[in-house]
Amino acid sequence: MYLVQFMRNIILILDHYVDLVISQRYYLPIVPINLRHFHE
16 A cells, blocks of 8 residues: 555656746757756
């Protein structure tokens, strides 16, 4: 059951993350670089 909750949280986070990238990419070219660095 915990795994299901965990997956659900990850999906929500990714969805929010994608929205941020899409909304900010046009204004801040630096954002994709920061996001890539954040992943590493």
